[in-house]
Amino acid sequence: MGRQQRLLHNLKKGEQMKEQEFGRLLSYAEVFTKRSKPKLISLLLFSLLSGCFIFAPHLLCFSPPSALSPLGSVKASDVHSHTLLSMPSTVSDEGMWCDRTGFRTDICFMKGDIRTHSPSSSILVYTGSQDRSDGFTNHASHEKIKPYTRKWEASVMDTITELNLERKDAKLGDGRTCDVHHDVPAVVFSTGGYTGNVYHEFNDGIIPLYITSQHFAKRVVFVISEYHKWWEMKYGDVVSQLSDYPLIDFSRDKRTHCFKEAIVGLRIHDELRVDPSLMQDNKTIIDFRNLLDRAYRPRINRLVREEELRLSTKAAKERKGPATGRLQRPKLVLLSRNGSRGIENEDMMMKMAKLIGFQVEVVRPESRTEMAKIYKVLNSSNVLVGVHGAAMTHFLFMRPGSVFVQIIPLGTDWPAETYYGEPAKKLGLDYIGYKILPRESSLYQKYGKDDPVLQDPSSINQKGWQFTKKIYLDDQQVKLELRRFKKVLLDAYAKAIMS
Template identity: 35%
Template sequence: MYNTILLVRSFRKQDRKRLGYGALAASLLITLSFFTVFNPYLGSLPLLSFRLSTWDDQKLFVVNDSSSCLQMVKANMMVYSLFIFEDAEIIPINDGSSSQEAVARDAEMVRNNKKLINDDGSSRKTVNGTIIEDSLIVNDTGNSQEIATTADADAAAMDEKTELRCNIMGRSEFCEMKGDIRIDGNSSTAFIVSSETDILTAENTSWSIRPYARKEALGEKDFARKWSVKPVTSRLDIARCTRNHSVPAILFSAGGYSGNFFHAFTDIIIPLYSTARTFNREVQFLITDRKPWWIAKFKTLFEALSRYEIIDIDDRHDVHCFHSLTIGLKGRNNKELSIDSSTSPYSMKDFRKFLRSWYSLKKITAAKIRDGDKRKPRLLIIPRKRSRSFTNVGEIAQLAESLSYQVIVAEPGPDVSGFAKIINSCDVLMGVHGAGLTNIVFLPENAILIQVVPFGKVEWASRISFEDPAKDMNIRYLDYKIKVEESTLIQQYPADHEVLRDPSAIGKQGWVAFRSIYLDKQNVTLDVERFRPTLVRALQLLHQ
């Protein structure tokens, strides 16, 4: 002890001051090291961990922060992408963060093969979360020193993420939703249920959808049944499930113009293929405006796209519940008999291959005729029984046979599969503008369509209905525009009548007036000698 006292006394006053400063610096260094090492375990205050990204991408994020120091983190979140405006998205977000969330951020939480990804806030473009498919999903990673059990993590994973996306800007209106979905046929409403509410889930918020892919016609009375899509909270008195389903569902209308073969394909069958094909038949079809005869007519295609029996969703006795629903059909653009490649991974080439497979159509490519070849190309003539029919189909057939065609005259009927096989066996299809020409979807590759265009400025309808689609299907196209002398309208109106003299004037009276004359009252008597070069040209194409 004496030595120690002596040592202390030997320090001068200045030396003792320096020693004190050194001790203070060492204490600060130790404190800093402590916070650095233990910072991940200290937890973050919700107020301090909250960040809102400010990058400019024309998206508005509306955030409700419901964090609490006494709450466990919740995994169920409402995510909305409302494509109501062309240039803006509104994505409300519920932040259920909690300072008592345990180290479950280090565990993988999976439900239905979907991962909730935790973000520690290092990304500038997140709000304590991550953006998945343009939807921001919040999952706060604030931690306390309390350790969560496996059961707690599993319970959090069981809460589903609820999503709702509606598109009402295109030619086809549709909504896609995931979560607790209840479909009530009695009120024509699809409810999407969540345990929490936010700005866009007020009781008076809903979207009205007619699930038929021809928006310009949706204003017509009784065209297609109107359905409502309504977000609700679990606290509301909503319909209870009577039938639960484990596969996704697609709800669409068989109303509208579905009785017309052209509209059946362009408005329903092709968009349905585009919407459903990705599910690989594991999808439930829900039909509103059901027509039993129509469903029977296209039974092969429905069975090709879904392994489940179609449900009449207008039946008012059941409340059907799903975890995923698409109401309306996708993939529809401004072109007829076409698939919008910007919204669908499929093309018309894929669709035609699908038809060949399910209708067992054997002919893939049209005949290629060589000089000296004894094979005759097959020509199918659709005569039509009512309007725009050929009055001299026998003469047309004789002309074609004289040019070495094998001629078939046939009219489509309720047996789609049988007629598809006849069409597929042919190299050339010919007919007056009308729904029967929709059968080009069954023609082999490089086949030829000859469209006879009626008198009366019908070129525009002929082009958008069949000329443009034929080219997209790898079908070669020819047309023959008849003269007024080949129209039976000359037998109904005097030569100087406006109908014959100025079809444009009739067109200005509206579509109904135009259609009633030039499409409903007109038949065709083909001038076979004038038509001969068109058939010769088709032969030349088959030689190429």
């Protein structure tokens, strides 16, 4: 599916978005997904811009902020990847500049004497005089930003605190003194919005945080709006791989924190994706997964030692397999769902997998399940099986070369492939999408066999997100045709023993 369809799907997901807003954003999508023939005015504009670089670079040409440039080389044409544009070269090293060209997120850069003021939800930068002798005023004096990566989705952005960014003349200081001095930059972002859903925690938060901050090599302070203690507890291991400094709860910490540089907002590339062409040193999603491995490895090693202590010497040797001379069976992990989109004949499917030759383990992730424990199970497995849903985000914990089988209920083909299937391939997984037949869905018992709900799900989805959610996401169970699904497991088994 194309980028325009992805935008349309995301637009539908904003349930509270008004009709005129939808139309405006649709037009936006069309503008950037269609290629038009060059027109005379475009050629004239191109010539003018080209001339500026040759004859008057001091007027219109651009260069990156010196300390923020490690964000990497980018493609200025790709608005959906939210490229890094640059500060005008006519400004001093101090100031404030915002990039609002991205469809998914805004991001602002600040440099100078930066001070936080949480009571007014403000971040201020004090610089030299804003007026230059050549008549130019190069930086905005006031900006507003919601540092969350779902800019297009009005309903959720309404829940995000808006921050005030102000540029002030240092000579007219307001007497606000620094309580805490930091000699490293700040990255400011929100953990509000859809945080609480594991897909959004990674897609909207953790991966964009990696994209935005990894180049600082842990010499960066994270300032969090809508801070949640449970989020820090859940992702502290990962965050510690990106920063050596304590997190700052922007809303509750009333002290004035002072920085020399700050990035407000996060970069985002695509669904669960790191685009190497937009990253310093061409880093990829595999580099992000390696970071996860470093984050969870110490805890996993402790868990392994604890397990060995609970086992007798004989049991431990048998568990390790090679010590007994027997080959270990490939391990299949089933991410089991409770409620909607569960597998009604799950037990029979697991028995079939064992007969094929798999060692089977069932995982039922909950909001409070320790991430390191889930990582430990999936990192040591050969095959992951699960029904489309947020829990499929855990494919990020699989080793490249492993097999990922996503069971795709009716009406979920596009999101299943876009949000999990394609990103899994980027990670190097052997992805298998199992699209169920109408008779494998519980909807088969509720609707006539010729009903569009069964025969033409796309026509139902086109009616709006509320129809998709009500029918296909919240009111559908799966009953696998075991003979049909057996072919998928046999294929996965063959790939597992060869890897």
